[in-house]
Structures are given as structure tokens and as C-alpha cells.
Amino acid sequence: xxxxxxxxxxxxxxxxxxxxxxxxxxxxxxxxxxxxxxxxxxxxxxxxxxxxxxxxxxxxxxxxxxxxxxxxxxxxxxxxxxxxxxxxxxxxxxxxxxxxxxxxxxxxxxxxxxxxxxxxxxxxxxxxxxxxxxxxxxxxxxxxxxxxxxxxxxxxxxxxxxxxxxxxxxxxxxxxxxxxxxxxxxxxxxxxxxxxxxxxxxxxxxxxxxxxxxxxxxxxxxxxxxxxxxx
Amino acid sequence: xxxxxxxxxxxxxxxxxxxxxxxxxxxxxxxxxxxxxxxxxxxxxxxxxxxxxxxxxxxxxxxxxxxxxxxxxxxxxxxxxxxxxxxxxxxxxxxxxxxxxxxxxxxxxxxxxxxxxxxxxxxxxxxxxxxxxxxxxxxxxxxxxxxxxxxxxxxxxxxxxxxxxxxxxxxxxxxxxxxxxxxxxx
Numbered sequence: 469x470x471x472x473x474x475x476x477x478x479x480x481x482x483x484x485x486x487x488x489x490x491x492x493x494x495x496x497x498x499x500x501x502x503x504x505x506x507x508x509x510x511x512x513x514x515x516x517x518x519x520x521x522x523x524x525x526x527x528x529x530x531x532x533x534x535x536x537x538x539x540x541x542x543x544x545x546x547x548x549x550x551x552x553x554x555x556x557x558x559x560x561x562x563x564x565x566x567x568x569x570x571x572x573x574x575x576x577x578x579x580x581x582x583x584x585x586x587x588x589x590x591x592x593x594x595x596x597x598x599x600x601x602x603x604x605x606x607x608x609x610x611x612x613x614x615x616x617x618x619x620x621x622x623x624x625x626x627x628x629x630x631x632x633x634x635x636x637x638x639x640x641x642x643x644x645x646x647x648x649x650x651x652x653x654x655x656x657x658x659x660x661x662x663x664x665x666x667x668x669x670x671x672x673x674x675x676x677x678x679x680x681x682x683x684x685x686x687x688x689x690x691x692x693x694x695x696x697x698x699x
Numbered sequence: 700x701x702x703x704x705x706x707x708x709x710x711x712x713x714x715x716x717x718x719x720x721x722x723x724x725x726x727x728x729x730x731x732x733x734x735x736x737x738x739x740x741x742x743x744x745x746x747x748x749x750x751x752x753x754x755x756x757x758x759x760x761x762x763x764x765x766x767x768x769x770x771x772x773x774x775x776x777x778x779x780x781x782x783x784x785x786x787x788x789x790x791x792x793x794x795x796x797x798x799x800x801x802x803x804x805x806x807x808x809x810x811x812x813x814x815x816x817x818x819x820x821x822x823x824x825x826x827x828x829x830x831x832x833x834x835x836x837x838x839x840x841x842x843x844x845x846x847x848x849x850x851x852x853x854x855x856x857x858x859x860x861x862x863x864x865x866x867x868x869x870x871x872x873x874x875x876x877x878x879x880x881x882x883x884x885x
Contacts (some may be wrong), residue, residue, distance in 0.1 A: 470873075472873055472876060472877060472880075473845060473873070475822075475823075475826060475877075476830070476841060476845035477828060477845050477847065477848065478823075478825070478844075479798075479823055479830070479845070479846060480822055480828055480845055480847060482798050483796060483797070483798060483827075484798055485735050485738060485799045486738065486744040486747075487732075488730055488731045488734045488735070489731075489734065489748045491726055491730045491748070491751055491752050491755060492723045492726040492727050492730065492732075493733070494752055494753055495722075495726050495755040495756055495759075496719050496722070496723050497725075498752075498756050499719055499722070499756060499759055499760075500719065513790035611757060679714075695759060
């Protein structure tokens with residue numbers, strides 16, 4: 469170290485620093501206070517409002533909001549009149565077809581499938597919803613999966629006469645929907661899939677961070693059995 | 700049986716598990732240097748206190764990202780220094796650095812003559828003014844490395860720059876200081 473450097477070190481020792489305040493009590497007090505989860509509340513409220521707005525935007529449904537269920541990233545709204553919605557075939561309107569690997573890469577969803585099932589393609593809707601078409605008991609069914617980033621991203625409008633029941637899949641919450649309903653999807657980045665009319669029965673359930681949806685002409689027992697095996 | 704005090708790695712592990720008493724011990728251990736670092740970088744005591752406090756709160760919340768086995772002090776200094784620099788950008792003016800009573804005699808020192816003490820005091824004052832006039836990036840490097848006595852690695856961490864950049868900034872700053880002092884006859 470040269471002379472100037474030594475003089476600078478000496479200068480440091482001669483500096484009149486203000487006395488160090490006692491920081492620990494304030495730091496610990498701030499850490500004991502739990503931050504209020506404004507963000508989580510904000511997202512939930514915003515998505516619920518979007519869901520309500522969507523339901524009420526349909527003239528026939530304006531006075532007919534009858535019930536409201538949440539399950540992970542899905543919201544089920546019972547209305548007395550379903551909105552006008554397009555009907556679709558099993559693969560139409562599901563999104564963009566890609567390989568399973570590509571679907572997982574695009575959405576970040578680690579796809580859960582029943583044992584022995586390895587469909588050649590998956591469909592990606594928006595930025596987060598992946599759907600595969602499977603055969604169960606000889607019938608085509610659609611299995612959709614997405615990360616639960618908030619309630620209301622996937623929305624089901626169900627008719628008054630439809631049956632909505634609570635159920636369990638491997639101990640996790642589930643909803644069984646039987647009867648006419650429409651499916652609508654709000655993606656993370658403003659993506660919106662307009663309502664599509666569906667006729668099959670639907671089982672919605674949770675698995676970790678994923679919300680899963682099985683749709684097709686299955687009985688409740690068949691759907692629950694398939695869901696149990698989807699790991 | 701008497702409990703042995705935990706080493707810093709043990710305290711960090713406990714804090715990582717949510718033990719605020721362990722974090723309090725860490726804050727008390729490092730608050731002096733953290734505050735002085737923040738003071739030199741932010742330029743005033745109020746901003747320094749706020750920066751140091753915010754730094755310790757943010758560091759606790761970021762403990763999950765702290766690499767096990769790494770040294771805690773440079774990591775803490777980096778967070779606190781970052782808070783301090785952010786405040787300096789919005790600060791209206793920097794408080795002028797001051798020297799302790801220049802004629803204070805430390806135990807064991809020979810008592811200087813009044814003339815020698817006055818000369819030494821004037822030289823320190825001139826050096827301090829020269830440091831204050833350096834461009835911010837060079838002044839910060841000098842402040843961390845010499846005035847605070849940080850290592851080069853700690854200076855790099857505190858300033859968020861590479862060790863090589865610390866060396867080059869110090870080299871430029873020392874050259875400029877020499878020039879200024881020679882012009883002033885110090």
C-alpha cells in the first residue's frame with residue numbers, strides 16, 4: 469500500500485460518522501408484521517369481477533346469476549339461461565395443435581396423464597391451457613390442464629337444470645357437472661376464448677398447482693376413476 | 700451446561716428457518732458497517748438509516764437466495780449499498796463529510812506540537828475535500844475501499860461491479876487525488 473492509500477485509510481479512521489442508530493428493533497418489528505397480501509386479493513377480486521362481468525354481459529343472464537363455485541383456477545356460474553355459444557367437435561376450438569413436449573414447454577404445465585396414455589398431440593389455448601383428446605371406455609374425452617394462477621381463468625356457465633356436485637379425487641376438491649353448460653377461458657395475458665357450448669359431463673379437480681378438467685360422455689363413476697388414475 | 704454462541708453460518712440457517720432472534724443478532728453485528736456504508740453512499744444520516752433498515756429487511760426476505768457457504772457480509776453490504784445509492788439519486792444534496800476533532804490524541808500517541816497537529820489537520824482536511832470532489836463512481840470506490848476499510852471483493856459487492864472495475868476506478872481516483880494534492884501543495 470502506498471503513502472496516499474495509507475493516508476486515505478487514516479482519513480477513514482478520522483471521519484466523524486453520525487452515531488449508528490439502533491436498527492435491530494425496527495427491522496425485527498417490520499419483519500414480525502405480516503405483509504397484507506394485496507396482490508393475491510387484487511388478482512382474486514379482479515378475476516371474480518371479470519367472471520361476473522362476463523356473465524352479466526349476456527343479456528339473458530343479466531338477472532339470472534344463481535350460484536357461484538370456485539375450484540382452483542376455475543369458476544362455475546349457474547345462470548338460468550345459457551349464452552348463445554358456438555358448438556364444437558372434439559378437437560375443434562381447443563387451441564393450437566403441438567407435440568406434448570412443445571405444449572409443456574409453451575405453458576410450463578407438466579402434463580398429467582392416465583397410465584398408458586401418450587397422445588401424439590396436445591392443444592394449447594392462450595398461454596396456459598393444454599388439452600389432450602383421449603379414449604375412455606371407448607368414448608372420446610377431453611382432458612384439459614392449466615396452472616391455477618387465480619380463480620376465474622377458466623369459466624363454466626351452467627344451465628339452471630344442470631347438476632353441480634362436490635366430489636373428491638385422491639383427497640383433493642372436485643366438482644362434477646352434469647347437464648348443459650358453456651366453457652369460456654381467460655388467459656394470463658388478456659387472451660379470451662368466447663363461450664363454447666358443450667354437451668358432455670365435466671369433472672373439475674385439483675392436483676397440486678394444477679386445475680384439471682375432464683369432459684366427455686362419461687358417468688360420474690367413470691370420470692372419477694379416470695381422474696384418480698391421472699397422475 | 701452453557702450454550703455456545705452460534706457462528707454466523709448457524710445464525711443464517713436459523714434465520715432462514717424463520718428465527719428472528721438469530722436475524723436480530725446478525726443485524727446487531729453488521730449494523731455499524733452497514734450504516735456507515737450507507738452514509739457514505741447516500742450522503743446523509745436520515746437516508747442512510749432508512750437504507751440500512753430497508754436493506755436488513757430485504758436481506759432477511761431474500762435469505763432463500765443466499766448461497767450456503769458464501770460470506771454474509773459482502774452480500775448484506777451489496778443490498779444495503781444498493782438501497783443507499785437509490786436514495787442518493789433522489790436526494791437533493793449530500794451532507795459534507797467532516798473529520799472528528801482533528802487534534803484528538805489517541806492513547807499511546809506522542810503528543811504533537813500545536814504546529815504539527817495543525818498541519819496534519821489541514822492535510823487531512825485537504826485530502827477529504829479532494830475525495831469529495833471526485834466523480835461519484837471514483838469517490839464511492841475510495842470510500843468503500845479505504846475510508847471504510849472494505850476488501851476489494853467487498854467493495855465490488857457493495858458497488859455491484861467487478862473486482863477489475865474496482866481496481867481501475869481506484870487507480871484513476873488515486874491518480875486524480877495525487878494531481879489535486881500536488882497542485883495544492885499538500
